Amino acid sequence: MARTASTGQKIAWTVVAWVIALVIFFPILYTIITSFKTEPEAIAGISLIPSGTFQNYIDVETQRDYFRPFMNSVIISLGSTVLALIVAIPAAWSMAFSPTRRTKDILMWMLSTKMMPAVAVLVPIYLLFRDWGLLDSRIGLTVMLTLINLPIVVWMLYTYFREIPGEILEASRMDGASLWNEIIYVLTPMAVPGIASTLLLNIILAWNEAFWTIRLTTTNAAPLTAFIASFSSPQGLFWAKLSAASTMAIAPILIMGWFSQRQLVRGLTFGAVK
Amino acid sequence: MTLKTLMLGACSLLAIAGTAQAQSTTLTIATVNNGDMIRMQSLTEDFTTKNPDIQLNWVTLEENVLRERVTTDVATKGGQYDVMTIGNYEVPIWAKQGWLLPLDNLGADYDADDLLPSIRSGLQMEGKLYAAPFYGESAMLMYRTDLFEKAGLTMPENPTWEFIADAARKITDRNANLSGICLRGKAGWGENMAFLTALNNSFGGRWFDENWKPQFDQPEWKESLQFYVDLMKDAGPSGASSNGFNENLTLFQQGQCGMWMDATVAASFVADPKNSTVADKVGYAIFPSKEGVDNHGNWLWSWNLAIPAGSTKAEAAQKFIGWATSKGYTELVASKESWAAVPPGTRTSLYDNAEYKKTPFAGPTFKAIQAANITKPTVKPVPYIGGQWVSIPEFQSLGTTVGQLFSAALAGQSSVDDALAQAQQVSTREMTRGGYIK
């Protein structure tokens, strides 16, 4: 490919990409802008320059503690992701390197466990959680989200692992490496990028899970999704305040995504899909 | 050395915190995220200083989520909440199931006789109060006095729907982005069906006859729904079929509506000069009725505090409810904020208060609430109590389905006759399933 793209071409691509990116980003940008408006301003029609008030953030913070739900979100999404990885890595590993005739069926079956609509099983699950004393506990929710996202994690890891060339494995076996050495010294380094990107995507999925996290918690374990639910659609104007609350809920994950997007893309590049 | 001291200090602090924790009761309170409840949260210090052994833990949620959460929890005896905020729709259904504790110990100065009779009657069973009203509302008509003047119209004391329709069409000015009337259109039992049920009541119609037979095939529903669809087509705003309370409030505050009929609580928003561009141009009138029908819709809603049966902290919970729904709380809000910020619609004494009467909406709200009677929602006999809702467990689901059908009629995607025929079919189906129709 002509790596020496002319500057003119580069500028043209830049303009096109920025325009499209801004259109896609616009709803979020507008939310952030709105969070600095007063309530009447927020509904007064399109305007990209807010009056710059911080009152909404102050109101949100005084009305509801941000720190605890934030910490819960961090703990639950990280915890469930790590847990899912611990269970899923060996499974994906063995499926990728010692596939049997049934591997694909097992993979499909795993995905099919996600097909049950959450609304339909709310009452049974609620009863189970009640009996096991797991309502409003971080542990219960973490396990729940682990189970929900496990199939996705297995799937993504499986796709990455399959890209690791089998010859390397053969070579290390020739050298007489034991199975564990093979895993730890040969394969793991090659798998890290894939694992990293699975980790990131899964954290995002867990962070945004808004059904079980609201239905199975009250106060102690309630994460940011419940925080948002306390600002959405009250009687009266709420756009600026909801925008502020949303910005607060999106910001951590957005910042994390920002810092890791290079890793994310590189990780996916390495593993995925040749 | 310093580290050791620090750690020792931390340990003793923890120990103190631990003992304090052991003696106190923590109440978990589920509530809706409306302004009055948010205000209550900011004033709880008054309660906790009076009751140092009780701590409050708030769970604030939007209305739909709150209802799901508390209903699931109370029905499965999940025990997650000590105090629940529920509507007057739920109270009779839950009380009948034995899910609520009777409130018999709300404090010596509670004065249950001061509660507005129309509100109180919906919260009682066999003379016992099962939930204490925190705030109450009815529905009324809000209109723009400046536009009425310009069009040469005067609002009569008891407006009829005929007059309203006429006025709305006169005021409408599509070029100036002004709609004569804004009404709810988004599908849902608490959305468009709240308004349409009240409208139908004021047309003399009913949901069910004495044998629980749905009445959508009767002339009253045909007349009221046709009236609504025609009026909104001629004088309603664009996007009406997805508008709810907040969307209409927004339109009205921006000066895009000539009239708006909705919950009385709206008055405190439209009269607020900080957020409303029309604050000084709003008039109020009672919910209209059809010429010759003595019924003003019987819209009545209250948010109430109740204690789930089986609560182990009933005593503390009653103390809290007694505080939050007392006259003293009203005065607390008035002294800390203003009389306009007091939760409305629960006590007679509030409407006798000279200071409160000065707020522009006190009079009209009181009149609207007094006019509502949920034990007799419509002129014809009915087997249910209700107002803009029907107090049967099936109503949430059935009301939403019918609401979907009627919003299609409003959006012009089906005819009024089709919508009514389908509504009749689904409600007959649901009522047969529920065992009402034998």
Added chain:
Amino acid sequence: MATRQTRTLARIMMMPSVLLLLVWMIVPLAMTLWFSFQNYNLLNPANVSWAGLFNYQFFYTDPAFFQSIWNTLLIVGGVLFITIVGGIALALLLDQPMFGQGIVRILVISPFFVMPPVAALIWKNMIMHPGYGVLADLFKVFGATPIDWFAQFPLLSIIIIVAWQWLPFATLILLTSLQSLDGEQKEAAEMDGAGLVARFWHLTLPHMARAITVVILIQTIFLLSVYAEILVTTNGGPGYASTNLPFLIYRTALLGYDVGGASAGGVIAIVLANIVALFVMRAVGKNLDR
């Protein structure tokens, strides 16, 4: 010897996942099946009895049933179409040399970080509302009548909102796939004088096949259960125009508190999901073997 050892070890390594998911599948499924044969309304717990197939019959005869299945499929199909086509285009675009590539990427990916109910609220009121939404204002600037999105195109509006949320996911996966395409291969193709279209069709697209398959499979699972966006925007209306199967189950479960009926709906939804999955596997599954 080594292979047998490896194979045993492979089985053992798979165990935890398989067992966990087995339990996670069987317990709720068994409970749902059990409840689906019961008359069990949460608001009337004293009156629980054996219902036989009545819940299924009642759910199946719901006037909205067939339309809801059709709508479910339309949402899945529509969103998949937009996200795959849009995702490929965006991936190709983001692969070009440009200034501020990192920032552009994060901007494109960001909708994925917004919680679904919030996304729906923002779109409904701030973007699409015909009275005071941004789109309405734009239309007015050009002298056009604003579209009443949720009345005129309810299902399309929901598809747009959901597609906006899932476009980043597709873009991300497809972009990485694209970047793993050999530079040499591309250069060789260029040398051969293959045109832009031919290169895309014969080189790039086949290369991305597996990534596309993964996107389709994972998204399908999520899209089959979309309902929060509908609840916030249209409540399934007008009529049944935006009622899908999950919304119908929601109405039964959390408005009617009819556990029996909702369970029957759940079982029907699983059957439908499996049919769709089978169909999708037939269509694209062979790409996984490559």
